[in-house]
Amino acid sequence: MKPHIAWKQLFWLFAFLLVLSLFTTACRSQPQTLKLATTTSTYDSGLLDYLLPIFEEKYNAQVEVIAVGTGQALALGQTGEVDVVLVHARPLEEQFVAEGYGINRQDVMYNDFVLVGPPADPAGVADVNDVVAAFGRIAASEATFVSRGDNSGTHVKEMSIWEQVGIHPEGSWYLSVGQGMGATLTMADEKQAYTLADRGTYLKRQAEGLGLVILFEGDPLLHNPYGVIMVNPSRFPHVNGELADKFVMWLTSPEAQMAIDRYRVDGQQLFFSNLFAASEGK
The missing domain is CATH 3.40.190.10 (Periplasmic binding protein-like II)
Structure with a gap:
């Protein structure tokens, strides 16, 4: 093999590996999208503006928020238009799960x-x-x-x-x-x-x-309790079930629950986490 041919092959191999590395890095840095239907109260209170950036940074995600009433939020879940719902009407939430539209309902907070x-x-x-x-x-x-x-x-x-x-x-x-x-x-x-x-x-x-x-x-x-529910990926295979599951686990984790308790407006606490309320016997 002539030396200049070997160097030429090495050059193209290096170029290919460099492009592949850049492509892989770009794919990894591209945030996943999570579609969240939630109540206007979590949006209007400013809580989501405080909470969601923490989740987005931790999981390299972008959360698209649709703020509507609980009934509308659950309706979006019933058609598979969102990945997860955060709502506050327990009878409607239980019906949503019982009818197979949602799974893994968890208590989050209350006011x-x-x-x-x-x-x-x-x-x-x-x-x-x-x-x-x-x-x-x-x-x-x-x-x-x-x-x-x-x-x-x-x-x-x-x-x-x-x-x-x-x-x-x-x-x-x-x-x-x-x-x-x-x-x-x-x-x-x-x-x-x-x-x-x-x-x-x-x-x-x-x-x-x-x-x-x-x-x-x-x-x-x-009393006003809030619950989070994954939209059922078995019923709607196109939803981002993996990221929705991470969101539910994160929202009920000590990190997120402490953040909920820290959120204040004019020094007043607006929401109370379920995790720490339970540990304090409230």
Whole structure:
């Protein structure tokens, strides 16, 4: 073999290996995409902006967030349009899993719902002892109430309370707007009306200048737990089940649970992790 031919072959071999190395590195650095359907409350509260970059950096991932009501989020899971859901309506979550659309549901965190309204409190709800009585006063006085009306976890909770009052709310005083939590709070503020809100979104909006105040809180009925569920990859083979599984494991890990507890708005904790609440006996 002539020397110049050998060197030429070595050159092309080196060039091939260099291109292969660059291609492999590029493939490894290309982030995977995770499609997450979640509630407007986790988005409007600012929690996701705080949490997701930690996951994305750890797993070289990019999370595409679709923030809608719980009912809509689960509907996206039922058609395989997302990989994982983070929602807050336990009966709907259990139905989603029972019907085979989701697997590996895990408790993540909780906060609570609060009844907010104008400082003048025209219905006098601040004077009652339970949330059912508070809703009853709003209905009896026909004070303006703004409902999300979107089959979200908040809306499901609201309707369960009206059911205990013994009425189906309707009339000019009851406004069903089909909007997320942030938009519903804005409308209630503009109309000096009552609404049911998750505490996290309310505190975030209050810090931004919302004029509504908490008029009733603390009833056990207002407990608001959140769960994460993988969309079933056996039913929808195209979903990113591997990354969804990593997300569920990470979200329930000590690292993520501590991050949830650390998140604050104006010094106030908005969500409480299930892991550390359980260890503290809460």
